[in-house]
Amino acid sequence: MNSSATTTTKSSQQGLFAFLLSQLKPRGKLLTPFNIISVPVMIAGVIILYIRFTQGLGATTNLSQTNPWGIWIGFDVVTGVAFAGGAYIVTFAVYVMKMEKFHPIVRATVLNGFLAYMFYAGALVFDLGRPWHVINPIIGNSFGYNSVLFLVAWHFMLYMLAELIEFSPVVMEWLGLKRARRIANGLTLAAVIFGVSLSSLHQSGLGALFLMAKPKIHPLWYSEFLPVFFVVSSIFSGISMVIIESSISHRVFKMQLGPGSHEKLDDIIIGLARGAAMAMFVYYFFKALIFIHDGQWALMHDGWGMWYLLEVLGFVLVPMVMYAYGARHRSVGIIKFAAGMTLIGILLNRLNVSIIAFNWNSADTYVPHWMEIVVTLTVVFAEIWLFRWIVCRMPVMREPGKIGSPNREREMRSLN
Amino acid sequence: METYSYLNIFETKGLEYILLILFMIMFVFLYRYTKAGIKNDRD
Numbered sequence: 001m002n003s004s005a006t007t008t009t010k011s012s013q014q015g016l017f018a019f020l021l022s023q024l025k026p027r028g029k030l031l032t033p034f035n036i037i038s039v040p041v042m043i044a045g046v047i048i049l050y051i052r053f054t055q056g057l058g059a060t061t062n063l064s065q066t067n068p069w070g071i072w073i074g075f076d077v078v079t080g081v082a083f084a085g086g087a088y089i090v091t092f093a094v095y096v097m098k099m100e101k102f103h104p105i106v107r108a109t110v111l112n113g114f115l116a117y118m119f120y121a122g123a124l125v126f127d128l129g130r131p132w133h134v135i136n137p138i139i140g141n142s143f144g145y146n147s148v149l150f151l152v153a154w155h156f157m158l159y160m161l162a163e164l165i166e167f168s169p170v171v172m173e174w175l176g177l178k179r180a181r182r183i184a185n186g187l188t189l190a191a192v193i194f195g196v197s198l199s200s201l202h203q204s205g206l207g208a209l210f211l212m213a214k215p216k217i218h219p220l221w222y223s224e225f226l227p228v229f230f231v232v233s234s235i236f237s238g239i240s241m242v243i244i245e246s247s248i249s250h251r252v253f254k255m256q257l258g259p260g261s262h263e264k265l266d267d268i269i270i271g272l273a274r275g276a277a278m279a280m281f282v283y284y285f286f287k288a289l290i291f292i293h294d295g296q297w298a299l300m301h302d303g304w305g306m307w308y309l310l311e312v313l314g315f316v317l318v319p320m321v322m323y324a325y326g327a328r329h330r331s332v333g334i335i336k337f338a339a340g341m342t343l344i345g346i347l348l349n350r351l352n353v354s355i356i357a358f359n360w361n362s363a364d365t366y367v368p369h370w371m372e373i374v375v376t377l378t379v380v381f382a383e384i385w386l387f388r389w390i391v392c393r394m395p396v397m398r399e400p401g402k403i404g405s406p407n408r409e410r411e412m413r414s415l416n
Numbered sequence: 417m418e419t420y421s422y423l424n425i426f427e428t429k430g431l432e433y434i435l436l437i438l439f440m441i442m443f444v445f446l447y448r449y450t451k452a453g454i455k456n457d458r459d
Contacts, residue, residue, distance in 0.1 A: 274450040281446055285439045292431050324446060328453035 016175070023393050038381040045378025048371045049126065057129060060371040067359060067366035072127045074354035075376055078206055079347050080120025082230070085238025086245075087113025088199035089275070091166060095192040102268055104261070105246050107170055107396045112245055112387060114163040119383040121156045126375065148208045155202035162195035174394040204231040210353055218357035220299050220308040223290050226353070232286060235279040237346040239272050240339040247336055253391055256398040266332050273335040276342065277323035284316050304360070311352065315345025 052060040063070050090109045093099040125131045136142050137153040144150045165187050172181035207230030214222055223229065250257065250265050299305055322338035325331070355366060391397055 270453060274454065277450055278443070278446060281443060285435070289432060289435055292435060293429075324450050327450045330453055 019175075027392050034384075038385065041374060042378050042381050042385075045375050045381075048375055049378075051371075052126060052375075053131070057127075060369065060375075062366060062369045062372070063127075064364060064366070066362055066364040067355075069127070069354060069358075070366060071351075071355065071368045071372050071376055072123055074351050075347070076120045076123035076379055077127075078354050079350040080116055080123075081203065081206060082234045082237040082346050082350060083241045083343065084113045084116035084120065085199065085203060085234035086242035087163060087166075087238070088196045089235055089238045090242060091192045092196045093275075095189050096196070099271075101271055104264055105242065105268055107167070108246060108249055108391070109242050110163055110166045111170075111390060111396055112241075114160065114167055115383045115387055117156060117160050117163065119379050119386075121160075123376075123379050148205055148211075152202050152205045152209065155198045155205060159195055159198040159202065162191045162198065165191035166195065170394050170396060199234075200231055203234040204228065206230055207353075213358065216359050216362075217353065218304055218360040219294070220296060220304060221349075221353050221357045223294070225286065225290055228286060229283070232279060232283045233346060233349065236276040236283065236342060239276040239279070240342040240346075243269055243272055243276075243336060243339040244343065249391070249397060252388075253397045256391075258398070266330075269332050269335055270327050270330055273323045273327040273338070276339075277320055277327060280316060280320035280323065280342070284312070284320060287312055287316070304357070307352075307356075311345060311348050315341055315348055319345065 048060055057063055061070055061072075087110050090102055090106055094102050094106050125134055128134055134153075137144055137150050138157065165184065168184040169181050169188065172178075172184050204227035207226035207228070210217060210222070210226055211224065246265060246268070250262065300309070319338040319341040322334050322341070326333075326335035326338060359366070
């Protein structure tokens with residue numbers, strides 16, 4: 001390499017470093033309501049996590065030998081992964097089915113899915129008695145390939161990799177690396193197909209985790225078809241999350257959006273509502289079929305029966321009808337309300353299977369410790385912080401190089 | 417002697433078949449119902 005080439009490489013590296021350093025600076029107002037609430041919670045969460053890792057699970061949780069899984073599994077992992085299902089649905093629709101209408105939301109959805117997996121699946125480490133063993137299924141020190149968790153562990157890891165590849169063109173665009181972006185773009189379709197296969201398998205895998213707990217789960221929530229319930233419900237859960245997330249993002253990041261984006265979003269939401277209504281109808285049919293097949297009429301006469309009806313009728317049937325009505329009459333308000341109700345229904349269903357109706361006949365009932373709740377909120381807030389940081393800097397919402405803040409080349413020029 | 421009735425839809429799984437048929441019919445209606453909203457969108 002001659003001296004002029006070395007000088008060019010050095011100056012390019014210095015430019016990249018200066019650019020990355022400039023991106024670390026905070027942007028926008030610091031004293032916002034979200035920051036004021038989230039920062040103290042996150043500081044408390046970090047302190048609690050320090051106590052958890054130094055003094056063990058008993059110091060910070062209400063977990064016991066009877067109830068070894070609490071909200072860190074029930075909410076963070078089981079519910080969080082269902083909420084993250086939107087990424088595989090939207091990428092499948094856009095890249096495989098060629099539904100270009102949904103293209104404007106694909107980047108934000110993939111980013112949200114990737115971060116959800118990173119944080120919510122990462123929260124699994126908090127719940128492990130010996131967290132350093134988390135690497136065992138990967139490095140082969142006791143693979144545990146007879147366990148469903150082996151499948152879930154590998155799928156989580158590979159799916160995060162697939163989502164990183166799907167999102168990498170945005171990072172390359174941000175860094176101004178045109179050639180690398182072309183290569184990353186070429187990998188997208190393969191990553192999407194790989195990701196969709198993995199996603200449908202590990203969504204059902206999470207349901208399969210509970211198959212071995214038949215004597216512990218209330219019969220209204222236990223079924224040998226739990227994996228099917230989990231994968232079908234992840235479709236409308238993911239869609240509902242995309243509707244809520246894109247509605248909030250369009251409000252918060254409106255400065256980055258071009259003209260007409262609001263009307264486009266309404267059309268996208270109506271299209272998503274139609275998909276959600278049909279997925280919910282299939283799920284509701286499965287539920288009814290299993291209910292009749294297992295002869296569960298006799299279980300309807302107590303509080304558990306009423307609780308089950310509230311979940312299935314109140315948070316599946318009602319939002320399904322609202323989605324269908326909203327899609328036909330183009331009522332975005334009704335659709336957003338239905339999305340909120342659906343997310344509550346999914347939360348209720350996952351918590352019922354993993355916590356509330358789990359050990360339902362045991363004297364030792366589990367109620368989460370306040371520190372468990374603070375850590376869960378910390379995980380949620382941390383994900384939102386990172387999402388906001390990335391959207392404020394990378395071309396996630398805005399059209400690259402056309403709308404919004406200047407692209408890297410211009411920022412690089414201003415730095416020099 | 418144990419009694420058995422072919423008319424009991426709970427024993428013959430008839431209710432499940434009825435549900436399946438209803439599902440298929442209603443799914444077509446749901447598809448057409450929601451599609452109408454998308455068509456209006458293009459008009």
